[in-house]
Amino acid sequence: MSNPFRSKHTHWGEWIAEWSIRLVASASIVVIFLIFVFVFREASSLFIPKKFVEAPSLSATSSPNAEMVPETYGEEPAVAETPTSGEEGAPGQFIYSPKNPHYPEIYNPDTGLLPADIDVVPADPEAEAPPVQIGLTENLTSNVWQPVGEVPKFGIIPLLIGTAKTTIIAILIGAPLGILAALYVAFFAKRWVREIVKPAIELLAGFPSVVIGFFCLVTVASFVQDITGLPYRLNAIVGGIGLSLAVIPIVFSIAEDALSSVPKSLHEASLALGSTEWQTAYRVMLPAAAPGVFAAVLLGVGRAFGETMIAIMATGNAPLSSWSPFEPARTVAATIGSEMGEVVWGSEHYGVLFFLGVLLFVVSFGLNAITELYVKKRFIKRFQGQ
Numbered sequence: 001m002s003n004p005f006r007s008k009h010t011h012w013g014e015w016i017a018e019w020s021i022r023l024v025a026s027a028s029i030v031v032i033f034l035i036f037v038f039v040f041r042e043a044s045s046l047f048i049p050k051k052f053v054e055a056p057s058l059s060a061t062s063s064p065n066a067e068m069v070p071e072t073y074g075e076e077p078a079v080a081e082t083p084t085s086g087e088e089g090a091p092g093q094f095i096y097s098p099k100n101p102h103y104p105e106i107y108n109p110d111t112g113l114l115p116a117d118i119d120v121v122p123a124d125p126e127a128e129a130p131p132v133q134i135g136l137t138e139n140l141t142s143n144v145w146q147p148v149g150e151v152p153k154f155g156i157i158p159l160l161i162g163t164a165k166t167t168i169i170a171i172l173i174g175a176p177l178g179i180l181a182a183l184y185v186a187f188f189a190k191r192w193v194r195e196i197v198k199p200a201i202e203l204l205a206g207f208p209s210v211v212i213g214f215f216c217l218v219t220v221a222s223f224v225q226d227i228t229g230l231p232y233r234l235n236a237i238v239g240g241i242g243l244s245l246a247v248i249p250i251v252f253s254i255a256e257d258a259l260s261s262v263p264k265s266l267h268e269a270s271l272a273l274g275s276t277e278w279q280t281a282y283r284v285m286l287p288a289a290a291p292g293v294f295a296a297v298l299l300g301v302g303r304a305f306g307e308t309m310i311a312i313m314a315t316g317n318a319p320l321s322s323w324s325p326f327e328p329a330r331t332v333a334a335t336i337g338s339e340m341g342e343v344v345w346g347s348e349h350y351g352v353l354f355f356l357g358v359l360l361f362v363v364s365f366g367l368n369a370i371t372e373l374y375v376k377k378r379f380i381k382r383f384q385g386q
Helices: 010-042 136-140 157-188 189-208 207-226 236-260 264-272 275-289 289-306 310-315 330-343 350-381
Strands: 050-056 067-071
Touching: 010 330, 010 350, 050 310, 067 207, 157 189, 157 236, 157 275, 189 207, 189 289, 207 236, 207 310, 236 310, 264 275, 264 330, 289 350, 330 350
Parallel strands: none
Antiparallel strands: 050 067
């Protein structure tokens, strides 16, 4: 049965607007999904063994014992070059061939000879021993992050410790300040004060991270070092303070909305029973708005966990396996931001950085899922008396 109250005339403007919104929303979802697929695909290359292909032979016919070279991502297999004929110094002509490749090709002004001209090579078993390769799992779970070296080390434990230190410090500073500021604005501030303070704090949420990082690098670091006398000017405390400046606006905005949405009848009933304004705020209104406040804190954790520029500029950016807040630290997001622009495309280092990106996504998604599916439902049932 058709709806008699529905208009039978087609409004082309509304139809175009409706389908435009649908197309934009669908395209946004597809793009986000493709980003996740790309990140997971690049990270999976770390756990998939490299394929080997036959190197191009220099002769017309290839032999069954042809040299096998690893296939690299985005690169062509290396082909050995042969010297070309021509006069000495022509392109492709090898002018100097060292006798001993164990020595570097540098000129010694004392002897007038290159070290490679020496025929006798002293026996040095340690120098000639090949580097010891480390398994992927053992490498990732080690305590050393040193991606540049003869044997690269990709231990993510220091990065996880640095991320945990700075995030905990940021939440311990930012969450109480944001919640207290929300309580003041929601229940104690005058109307004209609320209309000024609330938009001003919410505007700080869009403040550039690099500006906060410069502020911590120049001002906060010197202030903390003058007070504490620490040997390190940049450390986890300075980074945590900088991250808290990014966390406070998020916690304040969501917590204030949650407190303002609590029915006014609870506020009036508490005052009618003889409670003071402050007792009503933190014993009645704050517990009633606990699901929203808890969600605000978790969103603040996600912001501190994934912040990049502040962590790069204010934490000292040193991957140390120490839980001391007075020593420099390095976060997962800062590692990705500082090294992704210079990494070799398709290398093991490249895959490890994408693996760290997957780790960030999994942790953030897990926090949001726990909040939505478990914690908020438990709080709602609790305050509904179920």
